[in-house]
Amino acid sequence: MSKNITLAFTLNGEPVSIETRPGRRVLDLLRDDLGLTAAKEGCGSGECGACAVLVDGTARLSCLMLAAQLEGREVITAEGLGTVENPHPLQVEFAAHGAVQCGYCTPGMTVATAELLARAPCPDRDEVREAISGNLCRCTGYVKIVDAVLAAAKAMRGEEP
């Protein structure tokens, strides 16, 4: 039985300090201890992408990370991408394009594509498809998701829709 540790990291721009077991899954830490339920558990084994979060700007699977790994890191969850008042262009376009049906995959989709748009502001359709190839959606058939990401990329470049 391990001792608890005091873990300090940045979560959606705010410093966090929390006492936790070092082997706790990051997904559980976020959802159960910190109340951020955007990241979802689909498979728990890295195959569905529903639990994706940004760690130091890189999209990673929070079901395959342990709490101790977060020490000093900067974590952004889908909640941190934007707010209802000030949404991220991806969130605007997902809503506008009907890219959300049941919504379970949406947080992971927006996190994976936020990473894509940060590194590739002008992706083509194939690049978007590649970027979400680790995120399963069982409702939409992906077409509207890809449309939404391309529209968000356009908006972020300041171009007319």
Added chain:
Amino acid sequence: MNADVRCPHDLAGLWPLLEDGAVVMAGGTDLLVRRRGELPTVIACLERIVSLRGVGEEDGFVRMGACETHARLLLHPLVRDCLPVLARALAVLGSPLIRNMGTLGGNIVTASPAGDTLAPLYALDAQVELASRLGTRRVSLDGFIAGPGITRLDPGEIVAAVLVPLPAPEARQHFEKVGRRKALAISVVSLAAVIRTDREGVVAEARLALGSVGSTVIRCKEAEESLAGRHLDRESLLAAGAAVRREIAPLDDLRASAAYRRDVAGNLLLRIIAATP
């Protein structure tokens, strides 16, 4: 999950953990899936150890730190330009999320016959640098991997780096993976080929490694020798494909039958000429 998890910043901080029986974790994409809900007592994460990262050229070798992630390797010009056979495998490994986490060293120590980087590394005659408190040693990759999930890693030892002799710039490098789908697929068969031809197009040296067709990746020496001294054409590749089918030892599993794997493995060789301009 009650494991104690340590993230040492250097190797000096790692050795005492290993002496106390800590289990090593690189990217976690295999360890945490295998151990779902049931973690070892102490986990030593390698991700903060800077000396296990970096890619560079060293005495005729490309040296890749064992804890480089697949995504970072894929972006590196030395990997993209000098080792396209490896780059192509990295590009189809897992998914972008897995590639952001999984590492080259982890793929090696997992030692799955379907490990996507392994066939290219076998075809590139890769060596692994093993490090422990006592120092380092270098062994060939195919000597290091002894069976499915089995390596010759000693207790207290880790894979620190992978070294690949720089292939001749004119060598033809080819990789193809056959899977049930494009992303997140465990390969049914994979082929990595590194083939050097002379000015007249005659094969001087061929290295062929096949994945998912035996208990480890298999270098098909008979097929390699059958290509030597010949032009790369349909006839020579069909003959080499027949040799490949004799040398591999595929199994039936839920992804494909042994017979299918044997057929595809031989046929994949023809793509070596189909895929080049």
